[in-house]
């Protein structure tokens with residue numbers, strides 16, 4: 001039996017490239033199969049949900065959802081681990097993975113579809129994978145359809161005229177803070193990539209493939225740019241750092257992005273899902289942010305809270321002061337504050 005995994009995805013899917021970089025780093029034998037007009041039938045025969053990435057194992061099992069896919073790969077291919085050794089760094093790493101997947105996706109989705117030039121760029125690339133090669137007429141027609149459809153869906157991640165400035169400021173602030181942090185290390189937690197790198201990177205890399213995200217990153221984040229390139233084929237260049245050397249430049253990122261924006265947002269989202277609200281509004285660093293609740297995020301927040309609850313008493317004692325200082329503790333405890 002072949003030992004090759006088959007990963008179905010597209011370059012413009014942040015969760016697909018996240019899993020692809022992980023497989024590359026782990027040295028997992030795999031084929032990257034672009035889900036295009038030609039491979040759609042084989043993709044559909046395996047996929048239970050209409051989402052990418054889809055990873056088909058050598059035994060023919062079909063795995064979906066990037067975090068569980070990566071957990072399963074970590075279980076099968078233990079080394080090199082993507083969990084930092086230091087317990088504080090290890091927890092912050094999975095928190096940053098969640099932040100990247102859920103809040104970072106707002107940056108990416110908003111930047112990609114809000115402006116004509118970005119929508120044209122991304123829509124054109126998506127259409128190129130869907131149209132029959134050489135059929136220009138079909139490519140243009142599909143591009144128009146994709147742009148219209150996606151622009152009609154940006155509300156889904158909370159992008160609107162009212163939230164645009166907040167999302168864009170968060171992206172630019174995050175790039176600046178990450179740039180300072182990455183000025184002295186190749187990866188977010190030191191000499192090798194972690195959960196946090198993969199989650200953040202899928203979104204930031206995708207934003208960088210679009211004109212606006214690329215211009216903003218390249219004009220103010222040359223270390224982030226190097227990391228974007230590095231993460232396409234990540235490799236261990238050294239060990240993980242401990243929290244004591246990471247804290248000076250990572251805590252400001254945690255405080256201004258995760259604690260001040262993502263945590264209150266995800267808690268309010270979870271409450272809105274539970275109460276079945278159509279929309280919700282939450283105060284984020286003094287500004288109202290309104291959107292329709294997103295179901296998946298409530299589920300992934302619960303998974304993260306379960307990880308927090310499972311920390312040993314000793315680890316929790318080390319992690320709590322950092323979460324407290326950066327405004328992340330309440331969300332990890334489930335919003336109840338106790």
Ligand SMILES: N[C@@H](CCC(=O)N[C@@H](CS)C(=O)NCC(=O)O)C(=O)O
Pocket residue numbers: 012013014015016050051052053064065066067101296
């Ligand atoms: N939580 C999922 C999210 C996957 C997801 O939203 N995938 C998007 C593309 S990035 C998708 O498949 N959308 C429908 C499609 O492209 O057909 C994961 O981490 O894998």
